[in-house]
Amino acid sequence: MPNEKPLASESEVIREVAQRLASLLPAGWSVEALEDRSHATIRREDAVLRFRAPSGVEAAVPVEAKRIVEGRDVAAIAEQMRFGREGLIVMARYLPAPVRDRLSKAGMSWADATGNMRIAVPWPGLFIFDRGADSDPWRGPGRPRGTLKGEPAAKVVRALVDVHRKWSMRDLAQCSRASTGATYRVVQFLEDEGLVEREGGRVTVRDWKAILRRWSADYSFVRTNVTTRWIAPRGIDDVLFRARGDSPRYVVTSTVAAARWAPYAPSRSLMAYVDSVDDAAEAWGLRAADSGANVVLAVPKFDVVYDRSELWDGIQIAAPSQVAVDLMTGPGRNPSEAEELIHWMERNEPVWRR
Helix, strand or coil: CCCCCCCCCHHHHHHHHHHHHHHHCCCCCEEEEECCHHHCCCCCCCEEEEEECCCCCEEEEEEEEEEECCCCHHHHHHHHCCCCCCCCEEEEEECCHHHHHHHHHCCCEEEECCCCEEEEECCCCEEEEECCCCCCCCCCCCCCCCCCCCHHHHHHHHHHHHCCCCEEHHHHHHHHCCCHHHHHHHHHHHHHCCCEEEECCEEEECCHHHHHHHHHCCCCHHHHCEEEEEECCCCHHHHHHHHCCCCCCEEEEHHHHHCCCCCCCCCCCEEEEECCHHHHHHHHCCEECCCCCCEEEEECCCHHHHCCCEEECCEEECCHHHHHHHHHCCCCCHHHHHHHHHHHHHHCHHHHCC
16 A cells, blocks of 8 residues: 555655555565765666676666656656666656556656555566556646546547648637637646647647557447447347337447448447437347347447448448547457448548548
């Protein structure tokens, strides 16, 4: 458990992490945190961790310590590794999961005072990984939560990802149909995460893939929406045939929709957003199921799931961005299907991102 009292300085963060790390080291290993500047490199790091292996071999690893590290800080920290700071360990009071992921992708070790850590020391050869808190235990009351939950976030994210342009806040609010205040808050969060940039009053997307992945941490087809499970007695093809007729409003997502752009494997089930479960079940000949369901219907919490959908072979399918996020959080092979779709989206960006 982390200390109940918030850590007030970088030195306290370093000492707390060093103590936790020492308790996890294999037998015969030791670690010492050296904070005096005589151990600093040309870039003058905050501290050095000196590891000693049972053989007596030592490794001095530079430390960058902060009370808080946000997503937008990662690129700047990674740049420092080019100047004599190989093997850098980033420490903070608490590191959110998206930040930890970015640090790992940038080739950096990291650790926080709650016990989250991933530390790799190539020589003499050490790898430590442990889990700590899933949220900041020292977050003060009333402080804005780092999240993309809720309808305004869904609207702004979908607009930023689906439409390729430099946005004014006014245009983004109008396109997304989110309030001006909500638009500012979502953009600020994305900027803090290093996912968008603001320059000269204009907002540009740095990495639409990273935005979708970050959104998938807070949005899920099953968790966010009200879902029900059904059996299509005559199979998925029969449901799709019926959907081509006079159906209530719907949009197909997941595997069936992804096949429009990136076929992965034959679909064994169908997932769709519908305004009325009862109307869709009647129109498509579905039967309620406790088990063995091959159709999942979701009443969407946000209407944005219908935005920029398209008609394909007579079937209304969700936009690629929506389908990708629904697959990322789906069961079984769905995450692999999401990666295939993302690859298609990368190769064909002018086709879908206009």
